[in-house]
Amino acid sequence: MNYKIxxxxxxxxxxxxxxxxxxxxxxxxVVAAIFRFVLGLGAVTNLSDEWPWxxxxxxxxxxxxxxxxGGFSTALIVHVLHKEKYAPIARAALVTSLxxxxxxxxxxxxDIGRWHNCWRPFFYWGxxxxxxxxxxxxxxxxxxxxxxxxxxFFERVKSRPLKVFLEKAMPFxxxxxxxxxxxxxxxxxxxxxxxxDKLNPLWWSMIIPFFFVWSAFFLGPAMVTFEGSLAxxxxxxxxxxxxxxxxxxxxxxxxxxxxxxxxxxxxYRGVFSLAFNGSFESxxxxxxxxxxxxxxxxxxxxxxxxKSQQGVAVASFLVVAGxxxxxxNVNFTxxxxxxxxxxxxxxxxxxxxxxxxxxLVLAYCFIAENFGILPKEEHAVSHAAGAQKSIAx
Amino acid sequence: xxxxxxxxxxxxxxxxxxxxxxxxxxxLPATPTVFSNNWDNPPSLNATNWTRVGYHxxxxxxxxxxxxxxxxxxxxxxxxxxSACFTHSFxxxxxxxxxxxxxxxxxxxxxxxxxxxxACPFSVPKFEWDKAFPFVRKCxxxxxxxxxxxxxxxxxACLTGCLKFGEKxxxxxxxxxxxxxxxxxxxxxxxxxxxxxxSWMYISDVPFEDLGFKxxxxxxxxxxxxxxxxxxxxxxxxxWGAILTALYTYNKRRAEVxxxxxxxxxxxxxx
Numbered sequence: 331m332n333y334k335i336x337x338x339x340x341x342x343x344x345x346x347x348x349x350x351x352x353x354x355x356x357x358x359x360v361v362a363a364i365f366r367f368v369l370g371l372g373a374v375t376n377l378s379d380e381w382p383w384x385x386x387x388x389x390x391x392x393x394x395x396x397x398x399x400g401g402f403s404t405a406l407i408v409h410v411l412h413k414e415k416y417a418p419i420a421r422a423a424l425v426t427s428l429x430x431x432x433x434x435x436x437x438x439x440x441d442i443g444r445w446h447n448c449w450r451p452f453f454y455w456g457x458x459x460x461x462x463x464x465x466x467x468x469x470x471x472x473x474x475x476x477x478x479x480x481x482x483f484f485e486r487v488k489s490r491p492l493k494v495f496l497e498k499a500m501p502f503x504x505x506x507x508x509x510x511x512x513x514x515x516x517x518x519x520x521x522x523x524x525x526x527d528k529l530n531p532l533w534w535s536m537i538i539p540f541f542f543v544w545s546a547f548f549l550g551p552a553m554v555t556f557e558g559s560l561a562x563x564x565x566x567x568x569x570x571x572x573x574x575x576x577x578x579x580x581x582x583x584x585x586x587x588x589x590x591x592x593x594x595x596x597x598y599r600g601v602f603s604l605a606f607n608g609s610f611e612s613x614x615x616x617x618x619x620x621x622x623x624x625x626x627x628x629x630x631x632x633x634x635x636x637k638s639q640q641g642v643a644v645a646s647f648l649v650v651a652g653x654x655x656x657x658x659n660v661n662f663t664x665x666x667x668x669x670x671x672x673x674x675x676x677x678x679x680x681x682x683x684x685x686x687x688x689x690l691v692l693a694y695c696f697i698a699e700n701f702g703i704l705p706k707e708e709h710a711v712s713h714a715a716g717a718q719k720s721i722a723x
Numbered sequence: 724x725x726x727x728x729x730x731x732x733x734x735x736x737x738x739x740x741x742x743x744x745x746x747x748x749x750x751l752p753a754t755p756t757v758f759s760n761n762w763d764n765p766p767s768l769n770a771t772n773w774t775r776v777g778y779h780x781x782x783x784x785x786x787x788x789x790x791x792x793x794x795x796x797x798x799x800x801x802x803x804x805x806s807a808c809f810t811h812s813f814x815x816x817x818x819x820x821x822x823x824x825x826x827x828x829x830x831x832x833x834x835x836x837x838x839x840x841x842a843c844p845f846s847v848p849k850f851e852w853d854k855a856f857p858f859v860r861k862c863x864x865x866x867x868x869x870x871x872x873x874x875x876x877x878x879x880a881c882l883t884g885c886l887k888f889g890e891k892x893x894x895x896x897x898x899x900x901x902x903x904x905x906x907x908x909x910x911x912x913x914x915x916x917x918x919x920x921x922s923w924m925y926i927s928d929v930p931f932e933d934l935g936f937k938x939x940x941x942x943x944x945x946x947x948x949x950x951x952x953x954x955x956x957x958x959x960x961x962x963w964g965a966i967l968t969a970l971y972t973y974n975k976r977r978a979e980v981x982x983x984x985x986x987x988x989x990x991x992x993x994x
Contacts, residue, residue, distance in 0.1 A: 335992055342991065367855075369855065370852070370853065370855040372852030372857075373853070377852065379769055379852075382837035409971070410970050412974035421987055441836075443834075443836075443851075443856065444831075444833055444856050444858075445834070445835070447831065447832060450810050450834060454809070454810045456808055456809035456811050457953070458806045458946065458949070459809040459838070459949070460807075461809040461836065486989075505968055505971060508963075508967055517953075517956075521841075522841075523952060524803055524841065526948055527844055527941065536948075536951070536952070567990070698989065699991060700991075704988070704989075704990055705986060
């Protein structure tokens with residue numbers, strides 16, 4: 331073993347070099363956070379009246395929530411449609427999703443200027459605002475996910491009554507845990523409907539909520555594949571290639587639908603030609619559609635690529651990158667011409683974002699090493715061979 | 724009765740008295756002036772500059788002419804900021820003024836999310852970036868003055884009659900009368916229909932697009948766009964919930980029982 335293990339009670343955590351680096355990034359984030367809360371947004375960010383929303387909203391919130399799409403798509407596939415063969419990846423998807431939402435909520439808290447008022451929206455029913463729907467659904471869904479995770483948590487932390495209660499409540503939580511994200515994934519898109527004369531027509535559409543929720547859903551299997559492949563490599567485990575190659579077919583079909591609807595929508599609004607006029611926006615749009623949608627569809631469609639671990643992982647990475655790119659295009663590229671000025675995140679904004687995502691990786695590792703979220707292996711392939719001990723530990 | 728202001732661009736001489744009057748009435752701090760490659764000062768609206776006069780050099784054939792356009796909050800009939808805000812921090816008052824409640828009425832619910840800034844089609848709300856607990860700031864149509872029957876500070880300072888305050892309906896009629904009786908005017912009252920209409924209206928003798936106005940704009944109000952989508956929410960919640968419940972119950976009966984505790988395990992090292 332080339333790493334130390336930190337043990338406390340029945341918990342343990344591997345301390346590798348990478349993890350020290352990640353911990354340092356989290357520490358820097360904490361310092362930046364203190365600056366942000368004491369000095370205000372102007373002092374630590376490059377945000378301006380032209381660019382009121384920057385990295386934390388455009389990336390941490392919009393992408394964090396989209397990447398967490400794996401939680402609700404696998405919940406639907408495994409627990410509602412009962413495609414049991416996909417069960418091995420369900421718990422890891424839930425955990426990633428929960429962590430993604432926590433990051434989104436924390437970055438939101440960092441981003442809002444008057445954060446001491448953050449509880450107020452619960453009491454002022456601004457239901458005519460899209461943000462109202464986003465806020466309520468994200469808050470409730472995070473709670474639902476915490477309860478869903480409770481089912482896993484209480485396997486290790488023994489509390490019979492709570493475990494029984496959660497098992498009883500699970501069907502209700504599962505269904506609520508699909509409706510809420512369906513609503514807010516779409517309403518994150520609806521947020522931009524108000525930007526009707528600001529957002530470039532390649533992205534602005536009355537059906538942008540459909541594009542957001544649909545892409546969050548097809549992103550799910552791709553994200554599960556991508557992170558599962560990473561986790562398998564990190565832990566020296568056998569990746570669940572068989573599960574991935576089958577699951578991503580859902581993404582493939584949904585992306586084909588997405589592509590068709592996108593083309594119809596652009597034609598319907600008479601802006602299809604904008605995609606080919608050679609402008610910066612059109613090139614970014616084509617890059618998004620080709621690199622993030624068309625190429626992965628082709629890769630998924632060819633069995634020899636889809637069934638190889640490397641092929642399925644690369645294609646899934648492209649899907650993930652494509653959705654992140656889409657959110658960035660909506661929030662930045664598509665708005666740039668209308669709002670003027672320029673924006674590039676400052677060093678403290680990056681420090682905070684990097685710290686958040688480093689925290690996500692560390693938290694995922696801690697949970698994977700202490701709770702049953704990855705499928706039990708009969709024969710571990712790594713140096714951890716023979717380390718399979720009973721869960722009760 | 725809702726009030727309005729009619730801005731006749733052809734009458735503005737660019738004296739900036741309105742800017743000064745606004746600062747003075749609203750007790751806004753002065754900001755250092757800066758040189759730029761045009762004549763505008765300040766270069767844009769911000770948290771301490773709620774109105775400004777933009778300078779436009781218009782070329783028409785071999786003729787050059789200056790035109791000056793005062794900009795401020797348009798005070799929409801259906802304000803985007805009001806509908807975008809999920810804490811009800813904006814309100815369209817009976818007098819027509821759209822005001823920000825945390826600073827004007829001391830009702831501090833604003834979380835500082837800045838969605839109003841994204842939503843406003845005229846990019847009017849501005850943020851106090853340099854404060855630890857910033858407010859959103861913008862022109863309040865001197866609602867405190869018009870409540871007492873006094874015209875807004877900027878209008879009272881206007882020397883040329885470029886700004887005219889009054890009943891909105893009367894001003895709209897006057898605007899049409901002015902553009903119809905003089906062939907020099909562009910046949911458009913900006914603010915009559917744009918985004919569902921605004922309390923501030925402009926008429927001009929040079930094309931609006933040359934004066935920095937967004938001209939190819941929707942006549943539908945911004946709130947109606949988001950409402951067209953939001954109205955589906957309860958239906959989706961109930962309908963999608965019913966579908967999921969049905970699927971869940973149907974599939975549950977057919978599914979085998981799983982012992983999840985035996986399927987998963989922590990990735991652990993030996994002691």
